[in-house]
Amino acid sequence: MKVPAWNPAVEFMAREALERVQLAGLRQTVAWALRTPFYRRRLAEAGVRHPEDISALRDLRHIPYTTKDDLRAAYPDGLLAVDREQVVRLHTSSGTTGMPTVIYHSRQDLDGWTELVARCIVATGAGSRDVFQNMTNYGLFTGGLGLHYGAERVGMLVIPASSGNTSRQVQLMKNFQTTVLHATPSYLLHLHAALASEGVDREQLALRKAFIGAEPHSEETRRKIEQLFGIDAYNSYGLSEMNGPGVAFECQYKTGLHLWEDAYVLEVIDPRSLQPCAEGETGEIVLTTLQRQATPLLRYRTRDLSHLVSGHCPCGRSHRRLARLTGRSDDMLIINGVNVFPSQIEDVLMKTPEVGTNYLIQIDKRGSLDRLAVKTEIYAKLFTGDPRTLDDLRERIAEQLRAAILVKPAVELHEPGSLPVSEGKARRVIDLRPAF
Ligand code: DLL
Numbered sequence: 001m002k003v004p005a006w007n008p009a010v011e012f013m014a015r016e017a018l019e020r021v022q023l024a025g026l027r028q029t030v031a032w033a034l035r036t037p038f039y040r041r042r043l044a045e046a047g048v049r050h051p052e053d054i055s056a057l058r059d060l061r062h063i064p065y066t067t068k069d070d071l072r073a074a075y076p077d078g079l080l081a082v083d084r085e086q087v088v089r090l091h092t093s094s095g096t097t098g099m100p101t102v103i104y105h106s107r108q109d110l111d112g113w114t115e116l117v118a119r120c121i122v123a124t125g126a127g128s129r130d131v132f133q134n135m136t137n138y139g140l141f142t143g144g145l146g147l148h149y150g151a152e153r154v155g156m157l158v159i160p161a162s163s164g165n166t167s168r169q170v171q172l173m174k175n176f177q178t179t180v181l182h183a184t185p186s187y188l189l190h191l192h193a194a195l196a197s198e199g200v201d202r203e204q205l206a207l208r209k210a211f212i213g214a215e216p217h218s219e220e221t222r223r224k225i226e227q228l229f230g231i232d233a234y235n236s237y238g239l240s241e242m243n244g245p246g247v248a249f250e251c252q253y254k255t256g257l258h259l260w261e262d263a264y265v266l267e268v269i270d271p272r273s274l275q276p277c278a279e280g281e282t283g284e285i286v287l288t289t290l291q292r293q294a295t296p297l298l299r300y301r302t303r304d305l306s307h308l309v310s311g312h313c314p315c316g317r318s319h320r321r322l323a324r325l326t327g328r329s330d331d332m333l334i335i336n337g338v339n340v341f342p343s344q345i346e347d348v349l350m351k352t353p354e355v356g357t358n359y360l361i362q363i364d365k366r367g368s369l370d371r372l373a374v375k376t377e378i379y380a381k382l383f384t385g386d387p388r389t390l391d392d393l394r395e396r397i398a399e400q401l402r403a404a405i406l407v408k409p410a411v412e413l414h415e416p417g418s419l420p421v422s423e424g425k426a427r428r429v430i431d432l433r434p435a436f
Contacts, residue, residue, distance in 0.1 A: 003252070003315045006122035006154070007115065010262050011317050018318055019057060021262045025290030026060060027051040032081040032296040038074045039298065042066075060265060060288060065274070065299045071101040071241065080104055082294045091142050093240045103240055104294040110149070112291045113243040116260050117150025120249035123258065123315070124234045126180050126209055128155030133172060135183040135191075136214065137163040137424055142244020143214050147182050150246065156180070164423040166191060170198040177206040185217040185225060185233075186426035189357035192228045193416055202230055211236045213245060215425045216327050216343050220350030224357070235324060241300055242287050248322050256309035256321030263291050266320065267299070268308060271329040282307040284329050285322065303328045333429070335363060335370045340405045342429055345374060348400045354378050354393055358419045364432040372409040374401060377416050 005011045013021070031051040033039035046062050048054065071079065080087070082104075089110060092102045105113070126132070132151045138144030144162060151158045159172055163183075169191060172178065181188065188210060195201065207229050212222065213236030225233045237257050238245040242264060248257035259266050265288040268277045277283035285302045289295075305328060309321040327341045334340075342361055349355045356377035364371055376397070382389060394411045402408040420427075 004122050004125055004127065005317075006119040011119060011123075011319065013262070013318055015318055018261055022265055022290060023054075023057050025262065026057060026265065026288065027054050029288065029290055029292070029296045029298065030054055032293055033298055035081045036074075036079050036296075038070065038078045039296070042298075057265070060267075060299065063298050065286065065301050066297055067301050068101065068241075068303075072099045075100055076102055077104075079295050079297075081296055082106055087294055091240050091244065092140050101241070102295075103243070105243075105292075106294045109243075109292050109294050112263065113146065113246055114149040114153050116243070116246035116263055117146055118153045119260065120236065120246055121147075121150055121154050121156070121211075123249060123251040123317075124209060124211070124232070125252050126154070126156065130156045130179045130208070131159065131176055131206075132156040132180045132182065133159045133161050133169070133176075133178040135161050135163055135169055135181060135187065141424065142238070142240045143182070143424075146238070146244040146246055147211070163187070166194045167198055170195060170200050173205055173207070174200055179206050179208045181207065181210040181231075182236075183210065183212065184214050184422075184425055185212040185221050186215065186358070186421070186428075187423060188212060188225050188229070188233075189221070190421045192225075193357050207231045209234065211245075211249075213237055216325055216331075216346075218343055218347045218350055219324060220347055224350055228357075237304075237322065237325060239302060239304070241297060241302070242289065243292070247287070251313065251315045251317065253314050255313050256323055258313070258315075258317050258319045258321055261319045264289060266308075266322075268306070269301075271301075271303075271305075277307070280307055280310055282323075282326065285325075303330050305329055331429070333361075333363060333431070335372050335407050338406050340372075340407060344405050345401060345409075346428075348397070348404050349374070349376055352397055352400070354382055355397075356416050358416075358421060359428065360419050360430065361428055362430045362432065365434065370433060372407055373412060374398075374409045375412040375414055375419060377414045377419055380416050382413075383415065 086106045087104045088107050089105045092100050134147050136143035210233045212233050222233050234250040236249050238247040248259040267286040268283040271284040285304045287300050289297050304325050306322045306325045309323050327343045349359050359376040362373045398411045
């Protein structure tokens with residue numbers, strides 16, 4: 001297979017050269033960071049007062065971590081490292097607690113971000129001949145604008161559809177013969193279900209690929225999307241604090257997500273001890289920006305869990321790969337003392353052929369015991385009127401979940417389209433247990 005690449009000189013760069021680029025980027029980033037009150041204080045505590053105090057990449061280890069709470073405390077401009085005049089855009093996120101964080105971008109920052117996204121797109125085999133329908137929100141969310149500029153730079157025909165309005169999405173796909181989609185995986189599953197009600201079938205469309213990300217999803221979900229649409233789906237990882245999409249992406253071989261190491265230093269740490277994980281061990285991803293002027297971030301704790309994939313990718317890129325993200329260190333559920341990740345539940349559901357495209361996990365409390373309910377849509381043809389079919393299926397799913405997560409949930413089977421859908425990130429877990 002020919003390996004398409006947007007920036008081969010960087011993407012296939014030898015490791016030693018890449019590490020030299022990283023060291024130069026780190027020194028530059030420290031210089032930028034020292035302009036902010038927040039990092040001046042933090043770095044001084046770590047004995048770093050000048051960029052030259054960093055003599056090797058391993059010196060990064062002496063710099064304290066930056067957390068989401070630090071970003072909140074620095075809101076709105078405690079982390080701004082350039083004159084306001086140099087800033088051309090900002091993205092904010094409100095997060096689950098509603099406390100805002102902000103990332104500022106200079107013109108150079110936006111250009112760097114666009115280049116990273118262009119690399120991701122081309123690595124999947126997509127290019128200037130493609131019609132790209134961008135079905136993620138354009139606005140403060142970084143998915144819309146991030147992919148938009150990358151796709152334009154590659155020369156794709158971009159349809160800035162934004163999120164929602166499913167029947168219009170279907171019409172656009174059909175009328176303009178869209179070849180590449182960008183959406184959250186949960187929205188793509190919903191979109192597929194909507195095709196039939198719009199009277200459109202797969203053969204009337206020209207779809208080849210989809211970029212899916214912004215939320216955790218299992219390998220089985222990817223496979224389901226690929227089979228339903230008859231396309232290749234590529235996992236895309238990013239977070240607003242690191243620009244947004246364009247941090248790590250799968251190439252055509254789909255053997256993990258290449259993280260662009262000329263733009264970020266990647267560390268994987270044990271979230272409890274905060275010590276580095278051994279290679280291949282799952283831990284929290286910690287990232288340092290190397291090219292971002294306006295809001296440099298040093299050792300940012302993402303809370304996302306993954307591990308490094310060992311060995312080399314057949315594509316030949318030297319940038320290391322992250323395994324599919326299994327969730328966040330803060331999304332682990334504790335159900336009667338047992339640790340459960342929502343991704344484990346999704347795995348079981350998506351392996352069950354009768355299961356449709358949407359599900360919900362609900363936890364509540366009766367007396368002192370937690371109760372777990374898994375609500376899932378199944379295909380309409382299964383509602384035959386014979387209650388035994390449904391009882392058997394319910395029991396089978398509950399048993400498979402028990403084997404995987406050690407908790408036997410109550411399983412509810414729902415008709416297609418009856419559970420709530422989200423146009424952006426899916427909200428899969430509803431925890432009704434009273435807070436302490
Ligand atoms: O979701 C940026 C993005 C947009 C990525 C479009 C990919 C595509 P935030 O809203 O700040 O930014 O959310 C970032 O979403 O820390 C992860 O927990 C989660 N996440 C993002 N991509 C993936 C993925 C965007 N591929 C947070 N798999 C991150 C699992 C993901 N989780």
